[in-house]
Amino acid sequence: xxxxxxxxxxxxxxxxxxxxxxxxxxxxxxxxxxxxxxxxxxxxxxxxxxxxxxxxxxxxxxxxxxxxxxxxxxxxxxxxxxxxxxxxxxxxxxxxxxxxxxxxxxxxxxxxxxxxxxxxxxxxxxxxxxxxxxxxxxxxxxxxxxxxxxxxxxxxxxxxxxxxxxxxxxxxxxxxxxxxxxxxxxxxxxxxxxxxxxxxxxxxxxxxxxxxxxxxxxxxxxxxxx
Amino acid sequence: xxxxxxxxxxxxxxxxxxxxxxxxxxxxxxxxxxxxxxxxxxxxxxxxxxxxxxxxxxxxxxxxxxxxxxxxxxxxxxxxxxxxxxxxxxxxxxxxxxxxxxxxxxxxxxxxxxxxxxxxxxxxxxxxxxxxxxxxxxxxxxxxxxxxxxxxxxxxxxxxxxxxxxxxxxxxxxxxxxxxxxxxxxxxxxxxxxxxxxxxxxxxxxxxxxxxxxxxxxxxxxxxxxxxxxxxxxxxxxxxxxxxxxxxxxxxxxxxxxxxxxxxxxxxxxxxxxxxxxxxxxxxxxxxxxxxxxxxxxxxxxxxxxxxxxxxxxxxxxxxxxxxxxxxxxxxxxxxxxxxxxxxxxxxxxxxxxxxxxxxxxxxxxxxxxxxxxx
Numbered sequence: 001x002x003x004x005x006x007x008x009x010x011x012x013x014x015x016x017x018x019x020x021x022x023x024x025x026x027x028x029x030x031x032x033x034x035x036x037x038x039x040x041x042x043x044x045x046x047x048x049x050x051x052x053x054x055x056x057x058x059x060x061x062x063x064x065x066x067x068x069x070x071x072x073x074x075x076x077x078x079x080x081x082x083x084x085x086x087x088x089x090x091x092x093x094x095x096x097x098x099x100x101x102x103x104x105x106x107x108x109x110x111x112x113x114x115x116x117x118x119x120x121x122x123x124x125x126x127x128x129x130x131x132x133x134x135x136x137x138x139x140x141x142x143x144x145x146x147x148x149x150x151x152x153x154x155x156x157x158x159x160x161x162x163x164x165x166x167x168x169x170x171x172x173x174x175x176x177x178x179x180x181x182x183x184x185x186x187x188x189x190x191x192x193x194x195x196x197x198x199x200x201x202x203x204x205x206x207x208x209x210x211x212x213x214x215x216x217x218x219x220x221x222x223x224x225x226x
Numbered sequence: 227x228x229x230x231x232x233x234x235x236x237x238x239x240x241x242x243x244x245x246x247x248x249x250x251x252x253x254x255x256x257x258x259x260x261x262x263x264x265x266x267x268x269x270x271x272x273x274x275x276x277x278x279x280x281x282x283x284x285x286x287x288x289x290x291x292x293x294x295x296x297x298x299x300x301x302x303x304x305x306x307x308x309x310x311x312x313x314x315x316x317x318x319x320x321x322x323x324x325x326x327x328x329x330x331x332x333x334x335x336x337x338x339x340x341x342x343x344x345x346x347x348x349x350x351x352x353x354x355x356x357x358x359x360x361x362x363x364x365x366x367x368x369x370x371x372x373x374x375x376x377x378x379x380x381x382x383x384x385x386x387x388x389x390x391x392x393x394x395x396x397x398x399x400x401x402x403x404x405x406x407x408x409x410x411x412x413x414x415x416x417x418x419x420x421x422x423x424x425x426x427x428x429x430x431x432x433x434x435x436x437x438x439x440x441x442x443x444x445x446x447x448x449x450x451x452x453x454x455x456x457x458x459x460x461x462x463x464x465x466x467x468x469x470x471x472x473x474x475x476x477x478x479x480x481x482x483x484x485x486x487x488x489x490x491x492x493x494x495x496x497x498x499x500x501x502x503x504x505x506x507x508x509x510x511x512x513x514x515x516x517x518x519x520x521x522x523x524x525x526x527x528x529x530x531x532x533x534x535x536x537x538x539x540x541x542x543x544x545x546x547x548x549x550x551x552x553x554x555x556x557x558x559x560x561x562x563x564x565x566x567x568x569x570x571x572x573x574x575x576x577x578x579x580x581x582x583x584x585x586x587x588x589x590x591x592x593x594x595x596x597x598x599x600x601x
Contacts, residue, residue, distance in 0.1 A: 118332060122339060123411065127329045157402040161409055164401035196393050200401045204339040212339075212411070213404055217392040 060097065069101040069116055072108050075174075076146040077101060089154040092163040092201050095120055095209040099201075100149060103129055110137035110179075123212040125199060136176075144184045145174035151223065154201075163201040163209060168223035170194055189218075196220030310391035311400035312434065313425050315381035315415065322347075322382045322412060323372040346410050347372050364416060367408060380416035383425075388438070436495040436569035440579055443483045443499055448563040448585030450506075452544075453534030458592045460550050465541040466506055466522065466561070467531030476529030478504070478563060499567045499581070504530045508545045509558035509587070516557075517546045524563075547592040557592060561585040 058081035071077060079097055083090055099120035106117035112130040121129055136142060151168040172193040175184035187193065199214035317325060326347070330340050349368040363369075363376035370376065385404050391397040406413045406425045413422035450468050458464045469476045478501035484494060501524045508516035522530050522543030531543030540546075551557055562585055568578040 122330050122332070124329070127325075130329075155398065155402065159409075162402055162405060164398050166398065198392055198397060198401060200404050202339060202405075210339060213387075213401065215387065215389050215392045215397075217389075220393050222393055 062097070062101075063094070067098065067101075067116060067119075069098075069105045070109065071101065071104060072142065072144065074144045075104070075108065075142075077104060078146060078148040080148070080150040080152070082150075082152045084154070088156060088160065088207070089163070091207040092154045092156075092165065092209050093152060095201065096152065096154075096165055096167070096211070097149075099211045103133075104143065104147070106133045107136045108142045110142075120209075121211045122202075125211045125214040128214060139176070140179050141176045141185075142179055143174055144177040145187075147171055147174045161203050163203075165197070165199050165201050165211070167197045168194065168220075169197060170223070170225060191219045191224050194219060194223040194225060196223045310394065310396035311385050311387045311403070313383050313385050313413070313422060316384045316386065317382040317412065319372045319374040319376070319382065323374060326372070343410065346408065347412075363414060366414065367410075369414065373414060378416045378418075380414055380419070382412040383415050383422050384412050385425075432495050433569070433571055433575065436497050436571060439483045439495060439497040440499075440567045440569070443481060443497060443567065445481060445499055445565055445581065445583050446477045446563075448504075448561050448583045449477070450504075450530070450561045450585065450588075451533065452559070452588065452590075458547055458590050460547055460592055460594055463519065463541050463544045463546045464559075464590070465531065465534035465537075466544045466559075467529070467533050467541075468504065468561075469529045469531075469533055475527045476525070478524050478530065479528035496570045497567055498569075499565045501528070501563050502566045503564040504543070505562045505564070506543065506545060507560050507562065508547065509560060509590070510547065510549075515547065515549045517548060519544045519546075522561075547590075550592045550594045551590075555591075556589040558587045558589055560587045 060079040060081045060083075077100065079100070082093060084093070098116070102114065102116035102118075102120050106112060106114035106129075110133065111117075112133045114133075117129075117133070118126065148170040149167050150170065151166070153166045155164040157163070170193060171189065172187065174193075175187050177184040196217040197214060198216075200212050201209040202212040204210050316322075326343060330343055332340050346367050347369050349366075349370045358370060361370050361376060363373045363378055363380055365376075366373075373380070373382075385400065387397070387400060391400075403425075405411055406422060408424060413425055415422050450466050452467075453465045468478065480501075481499040482496060484496035504522045504524050506518050506520060506522060508518055510516045519541055520543070524530050532541060534541070545559060547557065563583045565581045565583065566578045567581060
């Protein structure tokens with residue numbers, strides 16, 4: 001139940017689950033936090049400087065045989081090392097990493113048909129994230145700074161065909177930047193910089209996973225740091 | 227009963243559609259509603275309308291609004307549990323084919339997901355333009371051409387999510403029930419049939435629809451009028467009331483909300499929230515500092531108490547402050563309205579649901595009688 005504010009007249013429709021369903025509706029629905037996503041996060045410091053703290057978590061390094069992702073040189077994606085030791089889960093985590101790189105590549109290039117993006121994203125997730133890519137493109141912006149993923153978890157379905165994925169994203173050191181500009185915009189999202197991602201990876205081949213569903217919650221308590 | 231939602235869950239508040247998380251840009255934007263949005267500054271992505279309208283609300287604008295952000299004014303009622311996800315009709319055959327080709331098809335790769343999907347929904351592995359003679363929509367799987375034009379008519383169902391449950395264990399559980407027993411995201415249900423037979427995920431029931439309605443129904447904020455407006459006097463009653471200044475029904479009339487699954491199996495649920503109590507907190511540091519005239523009964527037309535028009539005597543609803551406020555001090559009276567939310571179905575469970583709406587705080591200074599006389 002919600003409290004109705006008497007002074008509020010402006011209203012906006014949001015899609016109730018009841019209403020639409022299968023489409024991942026990219027999140028920037030105006031409105032209340034639940035469906036809102038925010039900029040990807042970044043690390044303290046600029047130009048890729050690692051966190052100074054010696055207690056900083058280890059950072060996952062892409063395998064040598066990883067695909068090449070066209071990430072702008074002033075944008076640093078940091079994924080905290082989180083190997084589980086379980087072959088299947090680690091395969092999901094690696095594909096989730098690629099999925100994220102592919103998505104950021106698509107944002108950076110403004111191309112919803114970006115091959116690396118499509119390879120690891122389909123269905124509702126592709127529908128929704130494509131809209132986000134379009135939004136960046138329409139604003140003539142890309143992302144710079146540092147964006148960090150942490151607290152990544154994977155839970156497998158009984159038959160092993162699906163994996164529930166969860167991750168936190170810290171975008172507090174990431175910024176939108178106009179294409180061709182040398183300076184980035186400000187990031188005033190505050191706690192909204194900490195986003196919970198939850199989604200489903202679907203198995204499409206041996207040890208190959210694709211993100212089919214994804215949801216975000218900005219400012220999720222599980223993810224807020226500091 | 228198959229697929230009871232409650233199997234998976236517990237708890238939640240408001241609901242939305244599937245939401246993909248984009249990486250948004252910029253900082254907080256002040257939403258029209260007054261909520262602080264941490265999403266993109268100014269860019270609003272309109273959700274696709276594919277398959278839309280499966281649930282129609284009789285007060286859709288009213289229902290599907292969010293002028294209060296979750297956690298900001300929403301009640302803290304955890305005694306009941308709207309669903310985190312369920313299966314429902316989502317696509318017509320044409321819509322599904324369009325969607326699948328837009329968001330799954332990938333001719334450039336040997337994507338097993340797409341290959342298996344076309345095998346399941348198209349059978350001919352091509353563009354699915356033909357339907358074999360004698361083919362029925364219920365002949366599959368495998369299906370032909372996404373069941374476009376096939377009889378009997380029907381809809382494709384899939385799982386839908388209550389995005390306000392993101393981050394909860396219930397929601398996580400839902401993420402592993404996104405496919406039917408054949409490993410496919412959509413199941414065919416002929417018109418008139420109850421639900422897909424080949425899913426293990428939850429199916430929304432009439433009561434769950436009511437749970438959802440109860441989670442989103444908007445209740446009037448608790449507020450009151452009092453007199454005199456500026457400054458109270460020790461030992462003289464402050465009248466407290468709630469009414470429509472223009473006359474007519476007051477703010478606490480019963481609130482109803484009704485929703486229907488518009489596509490077969492059609493069913494409707496309606497919830498009614500009835501204000502059951504209006505409690506005045508005088509806002510004094512000590513209870514002994516005030517005498518409350520209570521209970522403040524809520525009338526049938528949603529008003530409380532009696533407006534002060536100069537009457538003598540004690541009010542039906544109000545407060546008499548017994549001590550003045552010190553300099554710089556104020557009392558902060560408020561009211562809390564308790565609601566009982568019932569639905570038009572069977573009893574049991576956690577119905578009726580009780581919800582409380584804490585009130586706005588007023589500020590009152592209380593003077594000794596002498597200072598008033600001196601004016």
